[in-house]
Amino acid sequence: MASWDPGQYARFADERARPFHELVGRIPTTAPVAVVDLGCGPGTLTATLATRYPDAAVLGIDSSPQMLAAAAPLATPQLSFQLGDIAGWRPQRGSVDVIVANASLQWVPDHAALLPVLAAGLDDGGTLAFQVPTGGPILDADILDPGVPGPRGATPVREPAWYVRTLAALGLTVDAWETTYFHVLPGDDPVLEWFSGTGLRPYLDALSGAELDDFRARVAARLRDRYPREPFGTILPFPRLFVVAHRP
Numbered sequence: 001m002a003s004w005d006p007g008q009y010a011r012f013a014d015e016r017a018r019p020f021h022e023l024v025g026r027i028p029t030t031a032p033v034a035v036v037d038l039g040c041g042p043g044t045l046t047a048t049l050a051t052r053y054p055d056a057a058v059l060g061i062d063s064s065p066q067m068l069a070a071a072a073p074l075a076t077p078q079l080s081f082q083l084g085d086i087a088g089w090r091p092q093r094g095s096v097d098v099i100v101a102n103a104s105l106q107w108v109p110d111h112a113a114l115l116p117v118l119a120a121g122l123d124d125g126g127t128l129a130f131q132v133p134t135g136g137p138i139l140d141a142d143i144l145d146p147g148v149p150g151p152r153g154a155t156p157v158r159e160p161a162w163y164v165r166t167l168a169a170l171g172l173t174v175d176a177w178e179t180t181y182f183h184v185l186p187g188d189d190p191v192l193e194w195f196s197g198t199g200l201r202p203y204l205d206a207l208s209g210a211e212l213d214d215f216r217a218r219v220a221a222r223l224r225d226r227y228p229r230e231p232f233g234t235i236l237p238f239p240r241l242f243v244v245a246h247r248p
């Protein structure tokens with residue numbers, strides 16, 4: 001599994017936080033008592049769930065020890081963090097009021113197997129809310145070298161209508177939408193910097209030394225062509241799918 005660097009991830013924190021807040025803003029569940037954040041990362045956004053739901057026990061789960069180490073200082077009696085794999089997480093039936101997964105389910109295979117588990121974990125009135133990227137350079141075969149090992153263009157993310165149908169069939173009321181953000185990023189090679197903190201990690205981890213330097217240089221050059229620097233910064237169009245599924 002690719003390692004995560006919380007420091008690198010924290011760059012562009014504002015851009016990464018916005019979809020989280022727009023997702024959570026659509027959750028209809030009021031006064032939850034059990035809230036889980038799947039793929040909680042460094043825990044900063046999980047902590048906002050504890051503030052938003054002051055009467056809830058909030059649990060962040062992540063498979064990265066590095067991310068959990070960054071999250072640990074944020075823990076309180078109300079807010080805890082746990083090492084775990086989303087794919088293996090088995091909530092007790094009806095035991096959770098709100099499940100949030102922001103920018104994490106794209107790392108989890110087989111959404112057809114995953115969604116029934118998450119839906120079954122929801123209590124009546126509960127909500128599953130997730131957001132996944134649906135495009136961008138990491139899914140673009142022309143940006144990455146054919147020979148470099150990694151997931152390539154493969155993504156477990158399905159079509160939006162598939163999520164609506166699948167979750168409706170599980171008895172949930174679904175609110176789904178897509179948004180493309182046009183981020184304006186500062187500095188040199190900001191698109192490379194952005195994805196070095198997320199989608200490029202499996203590729204960067206697979207290489208070392210001169211091979212790694214060469215790979216980064218080639219990807220950087222292609223990204224500069226695709227996303228040129230302009231006087232005000234570099235525009236990164238970033239499409240994302242949001243799904244908020246509520247158990248009536």
Ligand SMILES: C[S@@+](CC[C@H](N)C(=O)[O-])C[C@H]1O[C@@H](n2cnc3c(N)ncnc32)[C@H](O)[C@@H]1O
Nearest residue numbers: 039040041062063064067085086102103104107
């Ligand atoms: C892009 S970050 C998102 C972090 C946080 N949700 C946020 O919005 O800032 C993706 C996170 O998902 C975690 N992750 C990836 N695959 C996972 C899995 N199978 N189980 C648990 N966590 C996973 C990574 O360790 C990483 O912290």
